[in-house]
Amino acid sequence: MSRELRRVSIIVLAMFAALFLSTSIIQVGQSDNLRSDPRNTRTILASFSAERGDIIVGGEPIASSTPVDDDYQFLRQYANGPLYAPATGYSIINGEPRGVEGALNRELAGTADSTFLARLNQIITGQRPKGASVTLTLDANLQQVAWDALGDKTGAVVALNPKTGQILAMVSKPSYDPNQLASHDRQQALAAYDALVADPTKPLQNRAIAGDLYAPGSTFKLITTATALESGDYTPDSEFPNPGSLTLTGTSTTITNSEGGSCGGGATASIATALRLSCNIPFAQLGGELGAKKIQAQAEKFGFGDDEIDIPQHVTPSQYPLYTDAAKVEQSAFGQADDRVTPLQMAMVSAGIANGGIVMKPNLVQEITAPDLSPLQEFTATEYGRAISEQTATTMTQMMINGVNSGAASNARISGVQVAGKTGTAQNGVGDPYTLWFTGFAPADDPQIAVAVVVANGGGLGQNGFGNTLAAPIAKKVMEAVVKR
């Protein structure tokens, strides 16, 4: 019996070993994964009812938790809710938080690993655990300027510091009030949420970094130009035939320049002239010569197609598909066909040109601070990568200055300051209102700010509005607020 008993003992030990192992895997090995499962009611409840840390802009909290006398103990309140909604996002009962509230949920709720020591300290000293505070890179004044400048138009404004990648302003309209969603009255919060989801103007979309994306129109010519100059086969003076209309390869579709007629007169048009006056036909020909593969490679250096850009909320990747159809390649070169972008992406293009060819990683968070004000995490400027050579950057800056000073982007001019810029007026299908763009930076010789402005739905003017008439003036006000300080 002894031998058999020993074997039974071994089996019992093996059964318990399996239990020791399984509980270890669940409670230690996999605990982070399980905690971050969106269905984890505990994480949601804990982060909702915790005394979350503040979200701070310019020293003032724009999201804070105030004690209340109910089950959840702390009510999340948003100062200037609609203005900052694209940045803060919201915290909602029994749902996943969004925006910075979602992306840094564990830091704000005080459950992240980086806040472990702070939490331990709170437990030992008997304080109520409080989450870490998050300071944003936003400039409160600039955010307000951008908000006012966009008025009641549908669209978005993004402003970057081209040297650091810090996001100085991020506005999306129409917006919503996160206070409605943070209500502790479950019915009320859900009703508000359902109404926002059902709203045809899609206020919950952060148009600056996500949502349905927009056709970039002529702002994409910056990327086509960069591809040409980087190839070494072209200079700004490279000439193209200059007809008044062009039949796309293999189709009967004809395209024209946006103002009609040829591009600035003459038998040929240079790339410089085509960019300055924003002519479509020379770019269609240039795009056809370059091919989709080269243009895509260049676009990706600026950030297109990258699904891992988080600011910390996730940025929807902009698209330049690898077109195989010659006509589509020609259209894509001036930002039509299936090109789709976020305003943040276009701001990154301008910022890359402004920063001598190096694109900085866009970033919304300046610092994460423990409740005792000790810094947990500080963000430093990080290079995203070199998109173009310094030489190309200098050349393109001059071309963009010309566009503002004596070209299609005239409404972005600021007296006493050199502005570099590019407009866009994207078509969206027959009869649909245009999407109006401006992207650029200022001052051109020492860039402090790079912007992208998109005005959707034709700015209310259907097919009668243009990037220069509607988007450029908004961008001008935003840039002015920084350079005239």
Add this chain to the structure above:
Amino acid sequence: MSASTSSAAGPSLATGPGRISDFTSSIRIRLREPARLRNIELPLLLFAIGLSIGAMALVQLGAQGQFDEGMLALPAALGGLALVGHIILRVTAPNADPFLLPIATVLNGIGIAEISRLDIAEHRLGWDALGVKQVVFSAIAMVLAFIVLAAFRNVRVLSRYRYIAMFVGIALLLLPMAFKPINGAQVWVTIAGINFQPGELAKIALAIFFAGYLVTARDSLSIIGRKLGPLQFPRARDLGPILIVWVVAMGVLVVQRDLGTSLLYFGLFLVMIYVATARLSWVVLGMTLFIGGALIASQTLGYVNGRFVTWLDAFSNEQYRADRGSFQVVQGLFGLADGGLIGTGLGQGRPDIVPIAESDFIIPSLGEELGLIGLFAILGLYLLMVSRGLRIGHLGDDDFGRLLGVGLSFVIALQTFIVVGGVTRVIPLTGLTTPFLAAGGSSLVANWIIVALLLRLSDGIRPARFPGGLQ
């Protein structure tokens, strides 16, 4: 007689008077030994009672932020009864194992604290509070266990009643079929509004029957019929018993829809027949039969198949949202993950999110609030309890008692494995209760009686078998 006794006694008598004092002092130690074991038990028991009261106090503070002294009466009552048990042991079983009573007490006490914690979360008060009921059940269970302890001074007599035990066991197993199922499992008997799971008691009756039967039948069961490779299979005419047990186990699975109970009884039988006959072929044969039967059941019975799919695919949204799907398991896992290494602290987690957390999911509830450290401690207590029981099998000198000790210990181990393995996804989830911890009277009565039997069996181990007193 063990070698150590003869070597100690022999030479001392043969030599001069100087050695005689050695000999008499060794006798004195022998005489003191019984009290020594109880003296080891007493501080352990006081510690167990202290832990139980402390756990209840922490639950009160953690879950409602204030101290309700009245609630401390619950673990105190448990502790009082455990001390009564200690005194009964001193009188009737002074040589009994000193670890079993403290372990059962602390597990029971922690269970009461956690159940009370869930009462607070679910706003169950007074006699609706499951914690209060659990103390009443514990009291009944302990009193019954003490009666068993005092009444059966010699467990060997039980072997005479092995066939009565068999009928009682099978009757208890089949009884629930006459009653309505509760929560989908037909394992309940309802008499005068009180629900009872007779299957829990059946495991004791069956362990007695298996032990009694196998001790008498093992010679014929050990006869080799056919050799197949390294395995020596029994004769066809000896296959009757295993087939009967298999049919009963399959009946429990198919009719009562209770995979856990089915697995528990069959596993118990296999281990006992293996230990009795030393033939691995019985285990191979039995496992083949059981796995084959379970596979056919899983193909043909939606209930069994569902349990498997829910187990393997627990995290899919489909299973998570399905009726009787993986919601409970996955929420239990979330709770465990939330507890992490050190736990949220008693009363400070959200174990009430898991449906019926106080019975099948008491382990995730405790894991959430006590952390991995707490679960390791609880599992360690079970392991220690089981090893003390298996020790009877090693050291006992009566084969019936040895087999019964092994069977009863193994049933605790297997039940713990099936329940904890089920909630941690080692195996599919089945409906069994966690011994001593989970809310439920039947389980407490059965497990306390098992402890009483193990205590009685361990008392029967002659001190000479372990000269150091403790091994």
